Amino acid sequence: MKKYLYHYVRNFDYPLFFTYIFLCLFGLVMIYSASMMVAMVYEDQDPDYFYKRQLLNLVVASVAFFVGAFIPYKHYSNKKLMVVMLSIMLILMFWVWNFGTGAEETGSQSWIDLGFMNFQPSEFAKLFIILYFAGAFYRKSLKNSIENLGPNNIIYPILVWLFIIFCVANETDLGAVMIISGIAIAVVAASGIQFKKFLKFFGVLAGFGSALIGFVLLIKGDEILTENRIGRIKAFLNPFEYEDGSSYQIINGYIAIGSGGLDGVGLGQSIQKLGYLPEPQTDFIMAIIAEELGILGVIIVLGGLGFIVFRALSVALKTKDPLARMIAAGIGSWIAVQSFINLGGLSGLIPLTGVTLPFISYGGTSILLLSFAMGVLINVSMYVKLEKKRS
Template identity: 65%
Template sequence: MKQYLKRYAQNFDYPLFFTVLLLSLFGLVMIYSSSIMVAIVREEQAPDYFYQKQVTNLTVAFLGFLAAAFFPYKHYANKNIMLLLTIVLVVLFTWVKVAGHGAEDVGSQSWIKVPGLGNFQPSEYSKLFIILYFAAAFYRKGQKYTLEKLQPTEIFYPIFLWILVVAGVAFETDLGAVIILCGIAMSVVAASGIPFKTFWKFFGVLGAFGTAILGMLWLFKGNLLSGNRKGRIQSYINPFDYEDGFGHQVVNSYYAIGGGGLEGRGLGQSIQKLGYLPEPQTDFIMAIIMEELGIWGVLIVLGGLGFIVYKGFSIALRTKDPLARMIAAGIASWIAWQSFINLGGVTGIIPLTGVTLPFISYGGTSIILLSLAMGILVNVSMFEKVARKNSQS
């Protein structure tokens, strides 16, 4: 154990760790700045209400990071751990279906109340689960068969489980998470080493089942473009025509971005957070950052997130271990997809989906699961460095 800790300290990925830490602390400052009005007026709490809650979230997240960082990633391919992760997923999805909430507020029944911990969002767990389960499943198949000859029918269980997860998230209905889950699955499978032709066969099967899922949603949930989804698409096309309705958030996001200009109004000086932009501490926190800090805030966020994505894919390209490669690629694609969907919604590039900005937005489930993922990525990075040193000696 002592030798393991010594080797770990020597090969710890400090640049990745400090990037995550600085982004999280920067997010904490911006959560305090953006949430003051919401805390006082809506929650009838002290101005630092959300700030204090996020401090607690970050404390739990840091402990989760340490646990994941010191746990050897190769154990995720163990059958018993795979089974345990699956059981947790089933319990969470059953819980959110039976006693979930959120539909009455945001149109998505995505949260469960965990005694002593507050709200928990199972769709966040499903992102990390798909990365670990897919990576372990393909790794085990690669140990048993030749990946070059692997067919979609030979990995029925991962495909079937992925379909169930996507269907469960879609029925919540968290369409932003569905897009991220699809992107994660594509990245993990692409990193598995299967041939290009087999890759597209694999996703042909997933596409067919995905079409079936949409059909079931249409059948059991009614018109897929009803309510919030239809309104968000209409407001995406021309938000100013729906400024008093579904376009309200996007329009006020534009006002925040335009009002900040290149230099920003100054930290704490946002106007749009004063009741104009709903939930400025979550999905639209980047609009407040742009308004208050201008181009410098944008560079901090994009630079940090871009570095994490770069590190993840860089580790995936360097390592010779297929399990490490799939895990690193999956985590990097998670950060990349979620960042793009959030920033795309804030700036009007794509329709809103209610996805948070990694490490920056307020939210316990998000920061805890992302920190676990970063801990796993740091562990993969350490073992990759050790393997590279051993091969050179």
């Protein structure tokens, strides 16, 4: 144990750690600034209501981070642990399917009310897909080289992925479906599988996934293709035609970004958060950052997120261990894809999906599981440093 701690402290990825801490604290400040009006007017609470809740979320998340950081990542290929993770995933999906909340407020039945917090199983699904896919492919590689894996060897991970996609699509959380699909593809691409087989695998995922989503649309089309979601597509195609309706949030986001200019109007001085921009502390928090802190604030956030993604992919490219490579690539792709979907919706590149910005937006489940994932990534990074020293 002493030897492990000695190597751990010496090889700890401090740049990655401090970037993660900085983004969390920066997000906490911006949540306080963005949510004051929402807390007082809509929640009938003190101005620092969301700030205190997110601070508590960060305290819990810090525990999750250190748990992820100190458990050797090799354990995630343990068959018993994989069965436990799968069992937890199945229980969560069954629970949210039958007793989930949120459909009336957001249009997605995606949350489980635990009393002290709302837990979102689709967030756990993102982490689960990374660890389960990485563990499953790694275990298969112990019997056959990953390059020679065929469809029969990976049928179970595909079935698990399809089941999760079906459950999340059934919640009508389309943003999470996109992220989970991107993560699965990234983990498989990092496994070392032959390119031709990867294309076949990608084709299988695309084919079965499209058929499954089509089936969900067939049986729940009225719940998924709601007036709100159709409005988001119309707003994406021509936002200024629907500025008093479905484009209201997008247009006010544009106004916030434009008002900020180069140096911003000043921390806490946003106009759009005063009832013009709905839920500014969640998926539109970057608009408030741009308005109050200008381009500098945007660059700070993008730089921090970009550094984490770059570090994760760098770790994946440096290691010779396929399990470490898949885990690092999966975590990096999670943050990259989710950031793109959030910022793409905000800027009008893609339709809005309601996805939060990693580490910055308000949300307990998101910061909890992202923090655990960052701990795992730092553990992998530590191993890669040791691996490099020994080679």
